[in-house]
Amino acid sequence: MDETRLQDLISRGMGIAARKGGVLCDAFRPCDAGPPLVLRNRFLRLSVAFNAEDPSFRRAGAYGRAAYYAVFDSAYTRPGDYLAERGSRRVWFLAEQLPLLPVLCVLANRVVSLARPTAPVLAGLNAYGGVNRAMLTPVLTEWPASVLAGGGGPGGAGAVELPGDTRLAGFSVLLPAVAAAVPRVDDLLSDDLGRNFIVASAELSPLGWRLAVRQVAS
Numbered sequence: 243m244d245e246t247r248l249q250d251l252i253s254r255g256m257g258i259a260a261r262k263g264g265v266l267c268d269a270f271r272p273c274d275a276g277p278p279l280v281l282r283n284r285f286l287r288l289s290v291a292f293n294a295e296d297p298s299f300r301r302a303g304a305y306g307r308a309a310y311y312a313v314f315d316s317a318y319t320r321p322g323d324y325l326a327e328r329g330s331r332r333v334w335f336l337a338e339q340l341p342l343l344p345v346l347c348v349l350a351n352r353v354v355s356l357a358r359p360t361a362p363v364l365a366g367l368n369a370y371g372g373v374n375r376a377m378l379t380p381v382l383t384e385w386p387a388s389v390l391a392g393g394g395g396p397g398g399a400g401a402v403e404l405p406g407d408t409r410l411a412g413f414s415v416l417l418p419a420v421a422a423a424v425p426r427v428d429d430l431l432s433d434d435l436g437r438n439f440i441v442a443s444a445e446l447s448p449l450g451w452r453l454a455v456r457q458v459a460s
Contacts, residue, residue, distance in 0.1 A: 257315025
């Protein structure tokens with residue numbers, strides 16, 4: 243039996259299992275750098291059963307881990323697609339979908355936007371050399387992502403750098419790869435909690451983007 247035929251049978255069987263014990267999800271495929279969970283990007287409704295990288299479904303997710311396996315008919319999906327549960331607010335993106343292997347998903351706990359500061363356009367001296375929020379160029383807008391503490395280095399000191407100031411934390415951000423946007427070092431990231439970050443490193447892996455960011459005071 244060839245690999246394509248075998249994968250088709252596996253996908254069909256996974257779809258049957260998901261309909262028995264999964265939850266109903268809408269599948270979205272981003273077409274640009276704008277918000278991905280909009281009606282024009284929705285292409286499928288299907289049942290999905292998520293497990294904490296445990297095909298036997300015998301353990302819950304570990305604290306601080308975003309990776310899960312997903313059981314569903316994967317014949318029509320691909321890495322970078324989003325799955326939004328209809329009965330809850332949980333959102334996932336597909337990180338890896340290899341033949342004959344479980345589909346790896348990432349649980350998105352935040353909604354983030356990425357912007358790029360615009361360099362001064364005047365020759366010679368400029369009146370202001372800091373970041374002008376009115377001149378930021380959007381890179382990604384309102385994308386569900388995994389944002390977990392850790393990464394980005396030790397962080398910077400507080401706004402006034404007093405001896406008792408607490409250093410701001412570093413975070414690791416996981417995003418699907420999208421052709422319309424390439425994150426860069428020094429891009430600015432904000433989330434739905436009103437927090438602001440600066441990108442310290444941007445790694446494009448086979449599973450998508452992994453950003454190390456440092457929280458900033460404003």
